[in-house]
Amino acid sequence: MHSVDQAIARLLATVQPIADVEQLGIDQCCGAVLAKRLVSGVNVPPADNSAMDGYALRHDSWHHADTPIPVSQRVPAGAVAEKLAPGTAARIFTGAEIPPDADTVVIQENCSEIDGSVLIKKMPEKGANIRPRAQDVAKGQVVLEAGRRLRPQETGLLASLGMATVPACRRLRVAVLSNGSELVEPGEPVAGGQIYNSNRYLLNALLRGWGFEVMDLGIVRDDPAEIQQLLGETAGKADVIVSSGGVSVGEEDHIRNVVAGLGALELWKVSIKPGKPFAFGHVCGTPFLGLPGNPASVLVTALIVARPYLWSLQGMSNTEVQPMQVRATFSRKAPSRTEYLRVRHSPKGLEIYPSQSSGILFSSVWGNGLAVQPEGHEIHKGDTIDFLPYALLL
Numbered sequence: 001m002h003s004v005d006q007a008i009a010r011l012l013a014t015v016q017p018i019a020d021v022e023q024l025g026i027d028q029c030c031g032a033v034l035a036k037r038l039v040s041g042v043n044v045p046p047a048d049n050s051a052m053d054g055y056a057l058r059h060d061s062w063h064h065a066d067t068p069i070p071v072s073q074r075v076p077a078g079a080v081a082e083k084l085a086p087g088t089a090a091r092i093f094t095g096a097e098i099p100p101d102a103d104t105v106v107i108q109e110n111c112s113e114i115d116g117s118v119l120i121k122k123m124p125e126k127g128a129n130i131r132p133r134a135q136d137v138a139k140g141q142v143v144l145e146a147g148r149r150l151r152p153q154e155t156g157l158l159a160s161l162g163m164a165t166v167p168a169c170r171r172l173r174v175a176v177l178s179n180g181s182e183l184v185e186p187g188e189p190v191a192g193g194q195i196y197n198s199n200r201y202l203l204n205a206l207l208r209g210w211g212f213e214v215m216d217l218g219i220v221r222d223d224p225a226e227i228q229q230l231l232g233e234t235a236g237k238a239d240v241i242v243s244s245g246g247v248s249v250g251e252e253d254h255i256r257n258v259v260a261g262l263g264a265l266e267l268w269k270v271s272i273k274p275g276k277p278f279a280f281g282h283v284c285g286t287p288f289l290g291l292p293g294n295p296a297s298v299l300v301t302a303l304i305v306a307r308p309y310l311w312s313l314q315g316m317s318n319t320e321v322q323p324m325q326v327r328a329t330f331s332r333k334a335p336s337r338t339e340y341l342r343v344r345h346s347p348k349g350l351e352i353y354p355s356q357s358s359g360i361l362f363s364s365v366w367g368n369g370l371a372v373q374p375e376g377h378e379i380h381k382g383d384t385i386d387f388l389p390y391a392l393l394l
């Protein structure tokens, strides 16, 4: 059996990231992975501009609070400022370009304008209230490296550089299949022995949230011939296939044999709880991830084992997530496999959901992340333990 770290390392060692690049519209790029290093072609802001509404002038043209200074121009945002006439001030507004030769902006609260001249009650230091050209980003500066997943703030930054399109890695295409003869789709009546298919929607949502394209294969029964046909047809059409169910040791668990027959089963069983029967292999050259059937196992193995692998396939350069250190409000005996506990982080510390059974998906709905309990480690109330908020994994 592989440790969690070994399993992840084995998967990562096989990764060949998506090489296809597509130009995405700036409004479509959030969530995508940047395919190229981006260097700014412009300065942001493009020119010195005013941070406040007020008056722009040369610092050395002010001598006394009672001496009026003529106002020689008015510069609203969007206007082009003229060179400042010597000994004068410009009425100026936030975001407007500083007139050449002005070096300071006085906020309007410290000024009074009478008959075309301004009295400045309090002069700030030279350079005050001016946002210098290129303060945010300088022309020629590397703004983002390839492999970054674009969040709303990166999207905004790229727009601030004037980029209308962004070179992104083609979205990973992930085929999803739900294996189990007992499965029924939501909306259908459930007969005796049947349960609703939750993994399909859990996985689809997770994968789409990660920015992938989902190729939804629906349900396949516990029938080796049916599984074989579906996997065979899907190989080559998706970048990776993800299944749930049918990877355990029961007589009705056929996934592993079919994968081995169509390609290779390269890894089976990880020392993780929930989720031990996790499987990895290839079918006709297409990578295959076999997640267990229990919904909490699906969530945990998807977030912990599949996520770094899929993120790498998608072209992300850094797939590591730094856990937070948080105090446990519970004690727990040492497990034989590394456990990912469904917990809730609150001002009280980490609380644990009373049942950690792999069939209890509600534990993850109740909570806001996973606490890590390494195999062989006890947790004592008050211990500081690793906590992975779902927000960092989604």
Ligand code: AMP
Pocket (backbone or CB within 6 Å): 178, 179, 180, 182, 183, 195, 196, 197, 198, 199, 200, 244, 245, 246, 247, 248, 250, 253, 292, 293, 294, 295
């Ligand atoms: P298996 O690994 O196929 O033995 O499945 C383990 C448990 O997970 C069984 O109780 C299954 O009924 C349940 N299960 C498998 N697939 C799904 C699914 N798609 N949705 C909900 N439960 C499932």
Ligand code: MG
Pocket (backbone or CB within 6 Å): 179, 180, 181, 222, 245, 246, 252, 253, 293
């Ligand atoms: Mg099954």
